[in-house]
Amino acid sequence: MTDVLRYTAFSDDPAGGNPAGVVLDATGLDEAGMLRIAADLGYSETAFLTAPPEGLGGEPGRAFTVRYFSPKAEVPFCGHATVATAVALGERIGPGELVFATRAGTVPVSVTADGQGGLRAVLTSVEPHVEDVDPADLAEALAALDWPQADLDPAIAPRIAYAGARHLVLGAATRARLADLAYDFPRLEALMRRLDLTTVQLVHRAGPALFDVRDPFPVGGVVEDPATGAAAAAFGAYARELGLAPADAVLTLRQGEDMGRPGVLTVELRAGDTRVRVGGGGVRIG
Template structure:
């Protein structure tokens, strides 16, 4: 079902989806507005704030489409309750599934023109369930300053000896910037009670969207959590943008082979479990993130 929320008239249809799950009570809820052409820069953040999800995606169809591409092209903006973000993975997955369902195809290909760059998204079905795969913009990984890491740990109330030395802190980007910090134990990851204003101040100074907290469970399976205070959300339940950035991080540090499929579990500690699949391809620097999405009933 849908809700009508808008500061403009007429009110646009606001869809609600849960991404990276097949359970409406799991994964990460996202708002999706498939026709945002009539919304201005005040209306979009107002809708996102009222909805209260970590992000809402606002799509505007281009006509004609971009030269050289057969896929429908959409300009997309993403708003959290407190801020606009350059790219959001879970809202991208939700929006692509919503488009495929609206178009009655159950599958399709789309090109999302986001503030971070162009993001191709493909939708297929697996066992009758729609699944979207986004392909990130070109990623990069950079060093994290020792003082900045120390400040992050202080805000998190973590100590340096609770970190995994094989996964050193880095700032990773695949559409948005994320500070990656790896815990040495699953128990440390499970206990998240941080100083919200202190971490938010650090993140704003460094231009971060989330801090991605990671625990490696096996060679290609990871548990992750993402504090998101800059967006007005204490924690993001499933974070596709951070998953793409983490894929770039894992490849850059040589943690996984050049061609790999990683499984990220997120949201378990929040009671909203989700699964994100990260695919790396040798010879292609971009990162692919896949996941299901399901409509949230009113």
């Protein structure tokens, strides 16, 4: 019988953050088996670990192949399931450096004690990039969300950002606009599948380095993702490229408050390194 662990990421409270399934030994599972477990669990993603490929590097016993499945499909990368997996491993083999081989590329993860008896994990993204959005696609996204153009924040220009998965970034002019999320699920899902998007990241700037975010995730079979590490990494690259943050910066993203599952994601940018670091706590559920 496959042992499926349940952890939440980006919170030290089991009722906060984003829950993920973690299968530390998926050696005997094929894709259909992984998808079935992810669907039965019902979390936005479940991570499945197997032996690392040749030449991955990392310390012996601290390198793994990781695949991520939503209830509907495999996704190339998932940040919150990466953090959850790293915390689960840290509890069993101790804090330190991990290396994950994912479909998106190699993702190093550092696990440290948080000083309060828990663990914190920081992932380093694959190489990110940012691209423009076709005006017709933007109009379709706004129509699916039922957002008037006037509700967008002109300082947060629409873009598609990537740091392991693709996300459409849209800025909300007010916190009230962000809080009012009632979208056309099939219509937004169809657009996202056509553009190969994992989530739509809706962002409101609450301070110079503080942002409130929400992430509709219809392609994964859930209405909204409570805390999205992959989107946070993509947003870090976006914020740097569009001048919302300097080359050296630490951004705080609050997510899940509107769902009753508050979480905090820390996004670190470093001058001279285009990759983005995303960190947070994690704890076992149940």
